[in-house]
Amino acid sequence: MYKYDENDRRIVLERAAQFKSQVERRLTGALKEEEFRPLRLQNGLYLQLHAYMLRVAVPYGLMSSTQMRMLSHIASKYDRGYGHMTTRQNIQFNWPKLDDVPSILDDLASVEMHAIQTSGNCIRNISADQFAGVIADEVVDPRPYAEIMRQWSTFHPEFAYLPRKFKFAFTGATTDRAAVQFHDIGFHALKNDAGEVGFKIYVGGGMGRTPMIGKVVSEFVPEKDLLLYTEAIMRVYNQFGRRDNKYKARIKILVHEMKLEEFTRRVEDEFTALLEEGGLPLDQAEIDRVAAYFVDPAYEDLPEKSASLDQNLADNRDFSFWYRQNVLTHKKTGYAIVNLSLKKPGVPPGDLTDVQMLAIADLADKYSFGEIRSTHEQNLVLADVRKDDLFDLWGALNASGFADPNIGTLQDMICCPGLDFCTLANARSIPIADKITSRFDDMDYLYDLGELKLKMSGCINACGHHHVGHIGILGVNKKGTELYQITLGGSAGDDASVGKIMGPGFDEDGIVPALEKILATYIDLREDGEEFLATYRRVGMTPFKETLYANH
Numbered sequence: 049m050y051k052y053d054e055n056d057r058r059i060v061l062e063r064a065a066q067f068k069s070q071v072e073r074r075l076t077g078a079l080k081e082e083e084f085r086p087l088r089l090q091n092g093l094y095l096q097l098h099a100y101m102l103r104v105a106v107p108y109g110l111m112s113s114t115q116m117r118m119l120s121h122i123a124s125k126y127d128r129g130y131g132h133m134t135t136r137q138n139i140q141f142n143w144p145k146l147d148d149v150p151s152i153l154d155d156l157a158s159v160e161m162h163a164i165q166t167s168g169n170c171i172r173n174i175s176a177d178q179f180a181g182v183i184a185d186e187v188v189d190p191r192p193y194a195e196i197m198r199q200w201s202t203f204h205p206e207f208a209y210l211p212r213k214f215k216f217a218f219t220g221a222t223t224d225r226a227a228v229q230f231h232d233i234g235f236h237a238l239k240n241d242a243g244e245v246g247f248k249i250y251v252g253g254g255m256g257r258t259p260m261i262g263k264v265v266s267e268f269v270p271e272k273d274l275l276l277y278t279e280a281i282m283r284v285y286n287q288f289g290r291r292d293n294k295y296k297a298r299i300k301i302l303v304h305e306m307k308l309e310e311f312t313r314r315v316e317d318e319f320t321a322l323l324e325e326g327g328l329p330l331d332q333a334e335i336d337r338v339a340a341y342f343v344d345p346a347y348e349d350l351p352e353k354s355a356s357l358d359q360n361l362a363d364n365r366d367f368s369f370w371y372r373q374n375v376l377t378h379k380k381t382g383y384a385i386v387n388l389s390l391k392k393p394g395v396p397p398g399d400l401t402d403v404q405m406l407a408i409a410d411l412a413d414k415y416s417f418g419e420i421r422s423t424h425e426q427n428l429v430l431a432d433v434r435k436d437d438l439f440d441l442w443g444a445l446n447a448s449g450f451a452d453p454n455i456g457t458l459q460d461m462i463c464c465p466g467l468d469f470c471t472l473a474n475a476r477s478i479p480i481a482d483k484i485t486s487r488f489d490d491m492d493y494l495y496d497l498g499e500l501k502l503k504m505s506g507c508i509n510a511c512g513h514h515h516v517g518h519i520g521i522l523g524v525n526k527k528g529t530e531l532y533q534i535t536l537g538g539s540a541g542d543d544a545s546v547g548k549i550m551g552p553g554f555d556e557d558g559i560v561p562a563l564e565k566i567l568a569t570y571i572d573l574r575e576d577g578e579e580f581l582a583t584y585r586r587v588g589m590t591p592f593k594e595t596l597y598a599n600h
C-alpha cells in the first residue's frame with residue numbers, strides 16, 4: 049500500500065496542528081459554533097445527536113495492521129471501545145470529546161492516517177473495489193490511479209468549496225463491486241483493443257433524495273488524460289452546479305437538467321482549454337512511481353490444490369459452509385480472498401470493538417501480509433491467505449466473532465447509524481437491523497434464498513444505500529411515528545437499477561412480517577436457480593404488492 053513521503057507527513061502534521069489551534073479557540077469561546085463548524089467539517093468532525101463523531105479516511109479501503117492497532121487504541125482511549133465501518137470504506141468514532149480530537153489526529157498522523165476531506169463540500173474519500181489487485185476477473189488494478197487521484201484532490205484549491213460533497217469510485221474488473229454507477233464520478237479502468245489503459249467515466253450517479261444512475265461521459269479516456277479530463281468535469285460542475293438549493297446541488301441534478309450531450313460538450317471544451325493552457329498530462333513516470341507501492345507481496349509458488357484444505361472441507365460441515373460463502377478465488381494459485389463478516393444478530397452492522405481490531409491486526413500479520421481492507425458493504429477482507437492456512441484462520445475468526453458464513457445473504461445487510469446517532473435521521477435503523485438478523489438466522493433458509501442484498505437507511509440521504517438494495521428499507525417519520533418504507537428491485541452492480549417503492553410503510557412491529565411475506569412470495573414465484581432480483585424483474589412488482597398489502 050502507499051507509504052507517505054516527507055511531503056505527505058508534513059501536510060498531515062501541519063493540518064493536525066492547525067486544527068488543534070482551532071479547537072483550543074473553540075474551547076475558550078474565541079470561536080463560536082457557527083464559525084467553528086466549517087473548520088471541524090474540513091477535519092471530518094461532526095456534531096451528532098449525543099456527541100461529536102470523527103470520521104477517519106481509509107483511502108480505497110486499504111489499511112495496515114499497524115493502522116488497525118492505532119484505531120483500536122483510539123477506540124479504547126478516546127471512545128467507548130468500538131468503531132463503525134462506513135459505506136465509504138471509512139471508519140468513524142461516535143463518542144470522542146472535542147478536547148481529545150487534536151490528540152486523536154496526532155495519533156492518526158503517526159501511522160499515516162487522517163480525517164481530511166471526510167466531510168464538507170469537497171472531494172471525499174475515494175473508494176474502490178475491495179478486491180483490487182487480487183481478484184481473478186481484474187483487467188486493470190485501479191489502486192494506483194485511485195491513489196494518484198487522492199493526491200490530486202487533497203487540498204485542491206479550486207475544488208475545496210464545491211456546490212456539494214463529491215464522491216469518486218474506481219473499479220478495474222469485469223464485475224463492478226464499487227458501485228461506480230452510483231457516484232458523482234465513477235471510473236471503470238479497462239484496456240482498449242491495443243492494450244492501452246484508459247477509463248470509462250460515469251458522471252451524475254448517486255442516491256439520496258433523487259437517486260440517479262450515472263451516465264457515460266466518455267467511453268475511453270487514456271490514462272495520461274485522467275487528471276485533466278477529471279479536472280474538466282469538476283470545472284463544469286463547479287461553475288454551473290447550483291449553490292442556491294442544497295437539494296439540487298449535486299452533479300446528478302446538473303447533468304440531468306443540462307442534458308448529457310450539453311454537459312459532455314462543455315467538458316470537452318474545458319478539456320481542450322486545459323490543454324491549451326498548458327495542462328500537463330499524467331506522465332508514465334508518475335504512474336509507475338505510484339504503482340510501485342502496489343506490487344504483489346512476496347507470494348510463494350504454491351500448487352492450485354491444497355490437500356489439507358480439501359480434507360478439512362470434507363470433514364467439517366461448518367467450515368465448508370464458511371468457505372463456500374465467505375472465500376473467493378484469488379488471482380494467484382494457492383491463495384484465497386477471505387471476507388470477514390461484521391454482521392450478526394445483536395451487533396450493529398459495521399461495528400467492531402477495540403479488542404476485535406487487535407485480533408484482526410494480528411490475523412492480518414499472520415495470514416495476509418499485514419494488510420486489511422474495508423468494503424463499502426461494511427465488512428473487512430484479508431486479501432492474501434494461503435489455502436493451506438484457511439482452516440486455521442477460520443478457527444481464529446470464529447474465536448474473534450468474524451466467521452459468520454453470511455456474506456451475500458439477507459443477514460449481510462448495509463445499515464446506517466440512523467436516529468440512534470445521526471442528526472439527519474428520521475427513524476432508527478440499528479434496532480430494525482437487529483430484529484431482521486435475529487428473525488432470519490436460519491442459515492439453511494438464507495442459503496436457499498440465495499444472494500439477496502438488503503440495505504437500510506434511517507433517512508432520505510441514503511447512507512445505507514436503500515435505493516440499490518434488492519430489498520431496500522427507508523425509515524421515515526410521519527406525524528411522530530417511525531415507519532419503514534420498502535423498495536424492491538435495486539442493484540448497485542453492472543445491472544444498475546433504482547428500487548421502486550412498494551406502497552405505504554410499516555411500523556417497527558410490522559416490518560419483519562412484511563419481509564416474511566415478500567420472501568414467501570419470491571419462493572412461490574421463482575424458477576429453478578432464479579435469484580430474488582431476477583424473479584422480481586421477470587414478474588414485476590404486482591404479485592409482491594398483492595401479497596404484502598392483501599390485509600393491510
